[in-house]
Amino acid sequence: MTQHTDVVVVGGGQAGLAAGYHLRRQGLDHVVLDADAAPGGSWQHMWDSLHLFSPADHSSLPGRLMPARPGETYPDAGHVVDYLTDYEKRYDLPVQHGSRVEAVRRDGDRLLVEADSGTWRARAVISATGTWSRPFLPAVPGRSVFTGRQLHTVNYRRPADFAGRRVIVVGGGNSGAQIASDLALNGQVEVTWVTQRPPRFLPDDIDGRALFDVATARRRALDAGRGDSGGVASLGDIVAVPPVRAARDAGLLTAKPMFSRLTADGVRWGDGSRTGADAIVWCTGFRPALSHLAPLQLRGVRGYIATEGTRAVDEPRLHLLGYGDWTGPASATLIGVGRPARDAARDITALCARNRQGNPA
CATH class of the missing domain: 3.50.50.60 (FAD/NAD(P)-binding domain)
Incomplete structure (x- = not known):
C-alpha cells in the first residue's frame, strides 16, 4: 500500500535530522527513511580514534547544543552518535531505521519514493544520503594483482x-x-x-570553528558577486x-x-x-550517494545535480542536503547543515502551500 505525506527525507544522519527538525517547525507532515538500523548516521561506522575538528559547542545541529564532556576538547565519534541519538528522540523525529530507499520517481504532481519497507507518495523529497556509502577507489595500475x-x-x-x-x-x-x-x-x-x-x-591554531567561518564568508562573497577567495581550500x-x-x-x-x-x-x-x-x-575520498535519484535523470557534469541553493534546478520538488558546498556552505558538517536545512524546509513549505491551493488531495 502506498502511503502519503508532504515530504520524504532520504537519510537519517545529521543532514536528515536537521531537515526533520525544520520540517517539524514548519508544520509539514514528513517521514525520514534511513538505511542504517540504528541512529548516528555515518559516525557509527568511523574508526576508533576519530575526533571532530571543533569543540562540542561548535558541532551542534539546530535547536540543541552538543553537550561537552569533561576533559574532552574535541568530541569523538561515539560522542557524536550519542548526540544524534538523543537529538532524534528529543524532537520525536519520525525516523524509520532499516528502510533503504531504492528509487525516487515522478508520479504526476507527486514524487514516488520506493523503499524496501514500502512506497511513499510525497509533494517533495529531501535527499540527505551523504557520501559515506560511496567510497572512491582510483584506477591505479596493478591494483588487481596486489595480493595483500x-x-x-x-x-x-x-x-x-x-x-x-x-x-x-x-x-x-x-x-x-x-x-x-x-x-x-x-x-x-x-x-x-x-x-x-x-x-x-593548516596552521596549528585553526580548527573547525575557523573553517566554518571561512566557508561561510566565501559563499556570501560569491552570492554578492565578489571575487572567489578560495575558501577553506586556500588555507590547506x-x-x-x-x-x-x-x-x-x-x-x-x-x-x-x-x-x-x-x-x-x-x-x-x-x-x-x-x-x-x-x-x-x-583514503581517497567519496562521491555523492545519489543512485536512488537515477530515475529522475538529473545528473550532469561529473555526476552532480544542478542546484539553486538546495533545490534541484530541473526538479523543484527535490532538495539535496549535506553533500558539500554545492548544496550549501559547509553543509556536510554538523554546524553547517542547519541553515540550508532551514532554507529547504521554508522552500518546501511554500511549494506545498501552492500545491494545496491548486490540488488539495
Missing part, C-alpha cells in the same frame, strides 16, 4: 588490526593524515604515507588535530609522492624502486 589486503577509509578501525604489518596509506586529505598518524603513533606498524601532491597542513588540506601534530612533529608523518603502480607484494615507484606492503589503505 586493500581497504578504504570506511573499512579502517584501529592500529591493532595491522600490528607487525607494513601498511601504505594513500591520500593527502584529513582522513589520510589521521589514519597514517594513528598507525605511526602505535609503534607496531611500519607506515608509508603517500600523497598525490605535497601535503598542506589537513587540519592539524593533536594526533596529526604529534606524528608530524615526531618525524613520523613524512609523505612520499604517489607510486607508479601496485605489484603483487607492494608498490613500485617512478624511479623503479620497490617497497613491500601487506596492506593498502585508500
